[in-house]
Amino acid sequence: MARTIGSDGEKTEAAIREAAVNLIARHGYEAVSMRRLAAEVGVQAAALYRYFPTKEELLFTLMREHMEELIAAWRAADPGPADSAARLAAFVRNHIVFHVARRHATHVSNMELRSLSPVRLTAVLRLRATYEKELRGILRTGAAAGAFTVDDPALTAMAIIQMITGVIVWFRPDERLSVREVADKYHTMTMRLVAAAGHAEEKNVHAHDAVRAG
Amino acid sequence: MARTIGSDGEKTEAAIREAAVNLIARHGYEAVSMRRLAAEVGVQAAALYRYFPTKEELLFTLMREHMEELIAAWRAADPGPADSAARLAAFVRNHIVFHVARRHATHVSNMELRSLSPVRLTAVLRLRATYEKELRGILRTGAAAGAFTVDDPALTAMAIIQMITGVIVWFRPDERLSVREVADKYHTMTMRLVAAAGHAEEKNVHAHDAVRAG
DNA sequence: GCAATAATAAAACGAACGTTCAATTAATTC
DNA sequence: GAATTAATTGAACGTTCGTTTTATTATTGC
Secondary structure, eight states: OOSOTTOOHHHHHHHHHHHHHHHHHHHOTTTOOHHHHHHHHTSOHHHHTTTOSSHHHHHHHHHHHHHHHHHHHHHHHOOOTTOHHHHHHHHHHHHHHHHHHTHHHHHHHHHOGGGSOHHHHHHHHHHHHHHHHHHHHHHHHHHHTTSOOBSOHHHHHHHHHHHHHTHHHHOOSSSSSOHHHHHHHHHHHHHHHTTOTTOOOGGGGTOOOOOOOO | OOSOTTOOHHHHHHHHHHHHHHHHHHHOTTTOOHHHHHHHHTSOHHHHTTTOSSHHHHHHHHHHHHHHHHHHHHHHHOOOTTOHHHHHHHHHHHHHHHHHHTHHHHHHHHHOGGGSOHHHHHHHHHHHHHHHHHHHHHHHHHHHTTSOOOSOHHHHHHHHHHHHHTHHHHOOSSSSSOHHHHHHHHHHHHHHHTTOTTOOOTHHHHOOOOBOOO
């Protein structure tokens, strides 16, 4: 046999990407062989090489596009710097909605960095840094404007990103909570984390004040 | 050649464990071959099988012992349920100090779950659940006592654990911050997150504030 | 110092790996 | 409907994998 009836390059490539994301997210990049991936697609291993020159290039493509889409989603959702609290809220919500909708791709992007060669690793890390810089900027601007209390924007940005990315570890759709509810709860926690004005808790009537325990 | 001069089972096993944690943390379980591990130890691959019957059993041993040590460290650090805020503080600090000191082992425990067979996976997850249950208990008790404001203890526990475990992603010793300082900052953020009474922020008095722009 | 045992090397096993290549067939173009 | 192009197969390449077996040497106990 050779070319199969109904075969179509575009469809095959899409099927390869989807199967690759699912398999790699579940079993890990190293544990997924080209043969296994091909079998999932319903094709022979050699056919994969018509679409991706190497296994690593396939991984890299998945990760790069995931990061680019994340950044694009944020650019579309960004309400601009006028209101820091609204901007932070938009960031948290966009992040959670995006990641929950792409659980597997997120897992791949977060777990398989070590399987990339230095050049490709750098490229992905640059995209990641671009995204994280957005959050740092929000925190700095908001702190300067008095909307937040953030004593270390870089550290706080990492803490928030890890907290909100962690959703995908435990969240499963069609369970207890909807994506909307989860986003709400993480939004609330984030606002408390940066001590956002307007999100004051009832406790501060007596206020022992900033406990920073240096 | 066969047995080498100065060879000692205990030392070899310790060397295997250490090398395995380092290599697996850096390159991933699947990417580390028994030959490569053996080379790192300075031994032939066959020698590894005197200490661990299979590669997976080696991984499982590393993960199980890491979790058991984490739980034991918490039991030793636990100040008891009298003061919820103090207990949560102890939990956060113990977690961060423990994980920073064992960055590689933590990476292995967090990233290689998927390489375990079902039986061993269940065993590790049970230990993990035991640990997480501790934090949920602290949050519930504290919320019931009015020390915290937590509307969803299970979700909040996951958020906190992911936030404080994330330290190992970016933290490097002998850099900007000491472990102590990092633990302090995460402690402060955690207390805000649960809206701990006595941790009120000064913001609501005048609203402008310390921007430290790290 | 001799027997017993512990620790390792060396070689080999079949299986699986990523990748390449030539052959073959389906779809498209004119 | 012939020529061209697109899509895929099937077989094969050399390499590496986890693991086993057997032989050999160092150490230990008496």
